[in-house]
Amino acid sequence: MRHLLRLGFIAFTVLRFGLDELALSSFKHRWLRALARVVAIGRRLDAPRGERLRLALERLGPIFVKFGQVLSTRRDLLPLDVADELAKLQDRVPPFPASQAAALVEQAFGRPLLAVFASFEREPVASASIAQVHFAVLQDGREVAVKVLRPGMLVAIENDLILLRKLAAWVERGSLDGKRLKPREVVAEFDKYLHDELDLVREAANAAQLRRNMEGLRLVMVPEMIWDLCTPGVIVMERMKGVPISHVQRLRAAGVDIPKLARDGVTIFFTQVFRDGFFHADMHPGNIQVSLEPATFGRYISLDFGIIGTLTESDKDYLAQNFIAFFRRDYKRVAELHLESGWAPKGTRVDELEGAVRACCEPYFDRPLKEISLGQVLLRLFQTSRRFNVEIQPQLVLLQKTLLNIEGLGRQLDPELDLWSTAKPFLERWMNQQIGWRGLAERLRAEAPRYAKLLPELPRLLHDALQARVDERAASSAHEAHWAALVAEQRRTNRLLQGIVFAGLGFLLGLLAAQLWQQWRF
Template identity: 75%
Template sequence: MRYFSRLLVILWTVYRYGLDDLALSTLKRRRFRFLRSLITLGRAWEQPRGVRMRLALERLGPIFVKFGQLLSTRRDLVPPDMIEELSKLQDAVPPFPAAQSRALIEQAFGRRIEEVFEQFDAEPVASASIAQVHFGRLHDGREVAVKVLRPGMLDIIEDDLALLRTLAGWVERFSADGRRLKPREVVAEFNTYLHDELDLVREAANAAQLRRNMDGLDLVLVPEMVWDLCTSQVIVMQRMRGVPISQVQRLREAGVDIKKLARDGVTIFFTQVFRDGFFHADMHPGNIQVSLHPATFGRYIALDFGIIGTLTEVDKDYLAQNFIAFFRRDYKRVAELHIESGWVPPQTRVDELEGAVRTVCEPHFDRPLKDISLGQVLMRLFQISRRFNVEIQPQLVLLQKTLLNVEGLGRQLDPELDLWATAKPFLERWMDEQVGWRALARQVRDEAPRYAKLLPELPRLLHDALRQRAGGDAERTMRALLQEQRRTNALLQGLIWGVLGFTLGLLAAQFWNWH
């Protein structure tokens, strides 16, 4: 009943804010126009559609807010008036009361807030779907940011995920395309990431790992965690000062090289994905700032590490080979990789899949980013995947989402950026490090401690192996001799019993003749 009531809330919210009208307005067939007229009969809205969309998503909760955050980066798919409103979801979700935030902090630390902070700003500086942030200063003078988890989030998310699981089950049951898209596995992945985001200690650990990975790249700053003040509901970190990356004009007036900033964003993304296999997977503009401090001028500042994506070595190798094949327009290799990986049935003809991929990708090369719509490319690829029964890989859902974020960010910073040309040299260098002589040298270096331990033991291990082999041969020989001896004994026993029986027979016959 709780899930049913949540479904009613969603349907009522859709009806109240006219989202059904927005959905039907995109359908041009006559019967849909009639249905729209019937549904909207007697209904009118004072607020613009973008405001209605934002308010509805805010009312529906964190999962829907995150969906709106993703839409806010897609200026090629969403009208400008809706983009402006959805962008407010980045860091302007209505906050919960300051007194409640203070109580949560004191409960987490087990002491009064004045004992922890020399100064604490009661009003939050940012309020997002999962938590809100306050600024403060510790007694040792360090300026910090305090992130507090929204109360009651777990129950809300559980209800929404239960509805998503039910919907995914219906899709798989009634749609062949749905089964191919693996919606239940996708929901399971989403479930994992959302629950990870509800544990702020895990977020702090993600930030620490990303900070170590990015150390030395000199392109991005990650706040340092105050581990003594990190709990599952409240974490305290170094305060970062920067300008939101969405304020492009302000950055340009401050002297930031916007074109370089766009290229650096691509480099950071591919470094995290292909070098580390550990990437920030919530890269909407609300989570990214740019430093104007002289010592770190022009560097990215990453915030909010609740959603982190990971890739295995197999995933990274597969993706890198696909990217390079795309960049080189080697569509045959792309088709072969899909077949080798098992994404398409093994009986698929390589030449047919190659031609389909070429049809989608070829028109988009040698064009600036402003003229390339990844949304349109994905739509065409979906049509191809349906034709060739391509299975969507759930473990790559976060990577696909992050790619959309990177495209939206790149379009905002530099519409002339050629994403493909920027990424190609980086990927080629990465592949050379993975499969070339440098990869062999690195593997030998990494394995050297193990080799150093095993080499002195090698003669003894070899001797033991030979002795076991020899012992095994001797044992097999002994078993064969015993088996042969048993056969010989059985034969001799048979002969003895045969002779004895024959002799007894002769004696019996002689005795009969005497009588």
Template identity: 75%
Template sequence: MRYLARLLVIVWTIRRFGLDDMALAAFSGRRFRWLRTVLSLGRRWREPRGVRLRLALERLGPIFVKFGQVLSTRRDLLPPDIAIELAKLQDDVPPFDAAHSRQLIEQAFGRSIEQLFETFDAEPVASASIAQVHFATLKGGREVAVKVLRPGMLDVIDDDIALLRTLASWVERLSADGRRLKPREVVAEFDTYLHDELDLVREAANAAQLRRNMDGLNLVMVPEMIWELCTQDVIVMERMSGVPISQLQRLVEAGVDIPKLARDGVTIFFTQVFRDGFFHADMHPGNIQVSLAPSTFGRYIALDFGIIGTLNETDKDYLAQNFVAFFQRDYKRVAQLHIESGWVPAETRVDELESAVRAVCEPHFDRPLKDISLGQVLMRLFQASRRFNVEIQPQLVLLQKTLLNVEGLGRQLDPELDLWATAKPFLERWMDEQIGARALLNQVKKEAPRYAQLLPELPRLLHEVLKRQSQPQDSALVQALLHEQRRTNRLLQAVIYGGLGFVLGLVAMRFYASL
């Protein structure tokens, strides 16, 4: 009954804001015009369609707001009036009561606001689907941002996820194509990430990890967490000062190199994905600012780390090889990789898949983003994946969503950006570090502590083996000793070869350093 009530709320909201009329307006057939006329009887809307869509998504809750946030980055796919309204979902969702926010903070820390902070701004500076942010000053004068979780989010998300799970089950039962898309697994991944976002301590830990990973890149800044003031419902972090990346005119007037900013964004994304396997997966413009401070001028400022994507080494390797093959236009290798990874059935003919991939990708190389129709690319990719029974990889759903965000952001910053040319050098360098000379050097450095532990044990192990061989033993014990001897010999060989590799690695390091 609880889920049924939620479904009725969704249906009522769709009708209340005329979203059904908006959906039917996309169809031009006579029957659809007739149906639209019937459904619109007695309904008149004062607000424009973009406003109605935004209000409906806000009313329906976090999952729908996040869907609107993703759409808002795709101005190439949306009419301008809708894109402008959906952009307000990035950091301008109606806030909850300031007195309630104050109460939640005091409950979380067991102290009054006056005891916690020197100053506290009751008016939130930003409000999103999951939480809102207030500026404050700690005792001692340090400026901070206080993030407070919206109350009642868990029940709403659980109800919506339950509905999505039921819908996914129906899709899998009724459609063979639906089973290929693995909707239940995709919903399960979505469920995990949304519940993770409700734990602000987890978000703080994500921010700390990303801050360490990005240290030294000098392209992006991540706020420092104030750990003694971090709980599941409230976290306090370093206050970051910057201009929202959506305010392009302000950035241009301040002298920011916008094309460089677009290229830096691509570099940050590929670094997080392929070097670290740990990436910010909610990169809509509301979570990204640009610093104008003299010491960090032109650097990105990343905010909101509730949704973080991770990749294991296998996925990173296959993805990187796919990207490199794409950039080299080696479509046969792309087809082979899809078969090797199990993303398409093993009996798929390589030449047929190669031809399909070439037909999708070749028309879009060496062209700036402004000349690429993403809608057409997605349509042809869907047709090809359906033909070859390509299975959706649920663990890559967040990566795909983030890639759409990055591509949409790049399109807004610099329509002349060549995404392929910008990313290719980075991926080729990464592949060299994975399988080339640098990879060998990095592996030797990684294994050096292990070799340092094994080397002192070798004399004792050899002495024990020789001592046992000099004594008469029964056959079973002899076999055991022989096995131990063989194991020791292999260990000795590994250490010797490892030592040689370590020495060669040091020589290689000196060689690289001299270049």
């Protein structure tokens, strides 16, 4: 009943804010129009459409806010007025009361607020769907940011995830496309990452790992965590000072090289994905700033590490080979990789899949980013995958989402950016390092400590292995001899029993013959 009420609330919200005019305009069902008239009294049609969509998503809760955040980066797919309104979801979600935030901080640390901080700004500097952030100063004078988890988040998310699981099960049972797209596995991945966001200690650990990974790149800054003040519901980190990346005019006026900034963003993303297999997977503009400090001028500042994507070595190798094949327009290799990885059914003809991939991608090469819609490319690829029954890999959903974010950011910073030509040299260099002599040398160097430990033990290990083999063969020979003796004894016993049986039968036949002789005589 609770789930039915939630579904009813979603339908009511859609109709109340007039979203049927945006998303359901093509539906001609009479019952839908009739239902709209029933709730017409509460409909809010006076506000602009973008504002109505934003308010509806805020009303529906954190999962829908996350959806709106992703949509806000797709200015090539959305009208500008709608995209501008959805951008407010990134850091301007209505905050919860400051008194409640202060109480949560005191509860987390078990001390009064002023015993932890020299000062604490009651007004939040940012408010998102999962948590909100307050600036503060520690007793030692360090400026910090305090992130506080929204109360009641777990219950709200669990309720919506239950609905998503049921919907995914219905889709999977009801259509062939549903089975191919693995909706239940996709929802399970979404479930995992949402729950990760609800544990702020996990977020702090993600930030620490990303900070270590990015130290040598000198293109991006990650705040340092104050580990003594990190709990599952509240974390404290170094305060970062920067300008939101969406404020392009302000950055340009400050002297930031915008085209270089766009290229650096691509480099950061591909470094995190293909070098480290550990990437920031929530890269919407609300989570990215640019430093204007003299010592770090023009560097990215990453914030909010609740959603982090990871890739295995096989995932990275497969993806890199696919990207390089795309960049070289080697569509046959792309088709072969789909078959080798098991993404496409075994009976798929390579030449047919090659032709389909070529038709999807060839029109988009050698064109600036402003003329390329990755959404349209993905739509064409989806149609192709549908034709060839290619399975969607749930473990790559976050990577796909982040690629969409990167495209949105690149389009906003530099519409002339050629994403393909910017990424191609990096991927080719990475593949050479993995496959060539340099990659072999690096792997040998990484394994050197293990080899150094094993080499002195190698003679003893070899002797033990040989001795174990000798003992095994001796035991096997003894076992075989014992078994042969048992078989011989069994044969002798069988022969003795056979003799006894034949003797008994002969004795019985003799008695029978004697009786018959006596009867015949008399």
